[in-house]
Amino acid sequence: MTEAVRTGVPGDRARHPRTPDADPAVLVVDGLVVDHRNRSTGEVFRAVDHVSLRIGAGESVAVVGESGSGKTTLAMAATGLGTRGAGSIRLLGHSLSSIGRAQLRRLRPEVQVVFQDPHGSLDPRQSVRSGLRELRTLQPQRTSWIRDADLLDRVRLAPQILDRYPHQLSGGQAQRVCIARALLMRPRLIVADEPTSGLDVSVQADVLALLKEIRTSTGAALLMISHDLAVVRSVCDTVHVMYRGRVVESGRCETVFVTPENDYTRELLAAMPGARWRSRR
Ligand SMILES: Nc1ncnc2c1ncn2[C@@H]1O[C@H](COP(=O)(O)OP(=O)(O)O)[C@@H](O)[C@H]1O
Ligand SMILES: [Mg+2]
Structure with a gap:
């Protein structure tokens, strides 16, 4: 693939003017509260408890916390994809509480989610090529900027992968297809x-490096959810530490990870994979 195609991404963006917006932030969450209701018992569980965060254009922001701390609930609610919550959310300049369905549908392509289980995200009945074709049919103009083989090249996959089905892909390959x-x-x-x-541990670093490279080359903002500090450290500028639905500490990664102020943060850091970063610095 040629360099001209690679660098064609920003130019392509210029041909698709974005929504005019006073605040250029891609996501502003203010006082978000999300409750999950247990269907059988009717019990309510507060998964996200008054969380606020801001992701500026092109920024890389992490939310870390142990399993069950509310990270996924926060990310899904904040992007209008999961359980709705109370509080204010501005996504790409639109208030999610007042946006209409058609408008939200138009925003959808602009917010893309990469999940933990790549095989679970891909349709087992579709080859990679037919999966891409389906996306292109849904969004013909948006997706016309790159050919399938060049797209795969961007995620370091050979064009032969196009004819594979998800079960024929390794976890790392499947995650690259999702990306x-x-x-x-x-x-x-x-x-x-x-x-x-x-x-597999052996491919984790490559997939992270790829996400980082894509963020840099496309100018997309990144919200990285992880329980692994090594992951966050390698990709993000800012981090929010979540504990039991609340953000207990926020700041630049190098500040929060090296000199954490909050007791919970210290405990979480000590218990998390990747916490060795502190002693290395
Ligand atoms: N659909 C749901 N219904 C009920 N409880 C849920 C639902 N989804 C998540 N939870 C609960 O909310 C809490 C936060 O979950 P989650 O956001 O998935 O945390 P994390 O991503 O940090 O592991 C957990 O206690 C989880 O059991
Ligand atoms: Mg989760």
Whole structure:
């Protein structure tokens, strides 16, 4: 693939003017509260408890916390994809509480999610090529900027992968396909929810490096959800530490990880994979 095609992404973006917006942030969450109701018992569980965060255009923001701390609930509610919550959310300049369905549908391609389980995200009955074709049919203009083989090249996959079915892909290959599908939509925000947790350790670093490279080359913002500090450290500038639904500490990664102020943060850091970072510095 030629360099001209690679660098064609920003130019392509210029041909698709974005929504005019006073605040250029891609996501502003203010006082978000999300409750899950247990269907059988009717019990209500507060998964996200008054969380606020902001992701500027092109920024890379992490949410870390132990399993069950509310990270996925936060990410899904904040992007209008999961259980709705109370509080204010501005996604790509639109208030999610007042946006109409048609408008929300138009925003969808601009927010792409990469999940933990790549095989679970792909349709087992579709080859990679037919999966991409389906996306192209849904969004013909948005997706016309790159050919299938070049798209795969962007995620370091050989063109032969196009004819494979998900069960014929390794975890790392399947996650690259998921990233390629996200990239095809030229998103302004990529949400990566534990994108390497389901992968062999040997390919985790490569997939992270790829996410980082794509963020840089496309200018997309990244919301990285992880329980692994090594992951966050390698990709993100800012981090929010979640504990039991609340953000207990926020700041630049190098500040929060090296000199955590909150007791919970210290405990979480000590218990998390990747916490060795502190002693290395
Ligand atoms: N659909 C749901 N119904 C009921 N409880 C849920 C639902 N989804 C998540 N939860 C609960 O909300 C809490 C936060 O979950 P989640 O956001 O998935 O956390 P994390 O991503 O940090 O592991 C957990 O206690 C989980 O059991
Ligand atoms: Mg989760």
